[in-house]
Amino acid sequence: MSFTFYFPTKLVFSEEAGSDLLVELASAAPDGVLLLTDKGIIQAGIASKILSKLEEKGFTPVVFDDIPGNPNIPDVKKALAAIEGKHITHVVALGGGSVLDVAKAVGLLLGDPELDYEEVQWHRQAIKKTPLPVIGIPTTAGTGSEVTHVAVVGDSKGFKMGVLHPAMFMKTAIIDGSLMLSLPPQMTSTTGMDSLVHAIEAFLSRKANPVSDMFALSAIRSIVKWLPEAYKNGSNLEARKQMAMAATLAGISFDQSSLGLVHALAGPLCGTYHLHHGLGVATLLPATIEFDAPAIPTERWVSLRDALGLPQDAKPEGLGNFARKLLKTLDMPTRLSEVGLKAEDIPVIAETATKMAMIGLNVRPADVEDCKKVLEAGL
Numbered sequence: 066m067s068f069t070f071y072f073p074t075k076l077v078f079s080e081e082a083g084s085d086l087l088v089e090l091a092s093a094a095p096d097g098v099l100l101l102t103d104k105g106i107i108q109a110g111i112a113s114k115i116l117s118k119l120e121e122k123g124f125t126p127v128v129f130d131d132i133p134g135n136p137n138i139p140d141v142k143k144a145l146a147a148i149e150g151k152h153i154t155h156v157v158a159l160g161g162g163s164v165l166d167v168a169k170a171v172g173l174l175l176g177d178p179e180l181d182y183e184e185v186q187w188h189r190q191a192i193k194k195t196p197l198p199v200i201g202i203p204t205t206a207g208t209g210s211e212v213t214h215v216a217v218v219g220d221s222k223g224f225k226m227g228v229l230h231p232a233m234f235m236k237t238a239i240i241d242g243s244l245m246l247s248l249p250p251q252m253t254s255t256t257g258m259d260s261l262v263h264a265i266e267a268f269l270s271r272k273a274n275p276v277s278d279m280f281a282l283s284a285i286r287s288i289v290k291w292l293p294e295a296y297k298n299g300s301n302l303e304a305r306k307q308m309a310m311a312a313t314l315a316g317i318s319f320d321q322s323s324l325g326l327v328h329a330l331a332g333p334l335c336g337t338y339h340l341h342h343g344l345g346v347a348t349l350l351p352a353t354i355e356f357d358a359p360a361i362p363t364e365r366w367v368s369l370r371d372a373l374g375l376p377q378d379a380k381p382e383g384l385g386n387f388a389r390k391l392l393k394t395l396d397m398p399t400r401l402s403e404v405g406l407k408a409e410d411i412p413v414i415a416e417t418a419t420k421m422a423m424i425g426l427n428v429r430p431a432d433v434e435d436c437k438k439v440l441e442a443g444l
């Protein structure tokens with residue numbers, strides 16, 4: 066077996082993100098820091114916790130909070146316009162996946178102002194220079210974007226494009242579950258389920274390797290145990306910390322192996338109905354894992370079964386019901402019709418899913434007809 070595991074991001078599992086951020090900014094000029102975040106993080110009072118630490122030490126960061134969910138290139142350009150004429154040396158990203166991904170794009174463009182991001186997205190320009198250091202502080206558990214080497218930002222027409230390159234790895238990720246204490250239950254469940262699917266798909270990926278397996282199985286074990294608790298009792302700090310760590314481990318696992326059919330279907334499903342990514346992913350899980358079940362190799366099933374906390378006599382064909390039960394515990398829909406899927410849209414969504422790169426590494430090969438069957442079964 067030949068594989069490469071390359072992960073250059075420094076991980077700080079933190080009790081207090083603001084203090085650890087100061088360590089990372091030791092070489093930064095007081096006016097050289099750009100803090101990217103969003104309005105929800107400002108309103109929740111999370112940004113002020115970080116900002117007060119910076120200001121205590123004399124930093125005067127530029128704060129840009131105009132980053133929507135599903136950001137596009139114009140949002141990246143707005144962030145760049147906000148720092149025009151300033152000499153920024155460090156980019157700090159405080160938020161969910163959208164903020165983290167915009168920060169990667171901004172860091173790349175500040176490192177090489179000659180680049181046109183859309184040209185990079187369409188592979189017409191190559192990344193040649195080192196980006197500015199980006200320090201990510203996730204506020205959800207989560208997309209895992211703080212540990213992946215991809216940034217997903219829509220092009221100028223809003224078409225979601227991932228830039229996949231080792232330069233997109235952040236310099237540092239600071240993981241502090243206490244920042245997630247005020248995350249609403251619905252966001253806790255959808256982002257948490259996204260993490261669980263990252264880890265399951267990474268473990269079942271045909272590109273999985275023994276190192277990514279360690280991260281994936283550890284994440285699965287933790288999420289199954291702690292997500293229901295974090296959902297029901299958001300103020301449980303231990304549950305938040307465990308979920309924060311698990312989401313990061315899940316991110317490392319899928320970045321090093323791959324995602325699979327759930328994420329291939331989630332792209333067009335969420336795009337068609339403007340669904341939250343985690344909600345789409347979660348609702349797709351039962352029917353997709355039922356499709357995958359017969360192809361799971363026995364020895365991998367044993368490891369997955371144990372990580373999920375299932376009894377010794379559990380069988381892969383029971384995975385769909387396991388997923389439905391978990392979704393019900395989280396008060397989430399279990400059928401795709403509940404999140405808006407219409408039967409007449411299935412052929413187009415299935416067709417688009419087969420063009421997503423990760424589908425080729427799914428544990429069970431899936432063509433257009435298979436995608437249609439999965440969507441119909443989940444409807």
Ligand SMILES: [Fe+2]
Binds near residue numbers: 208260263328342346
């Ligand atoms: Fe995801």
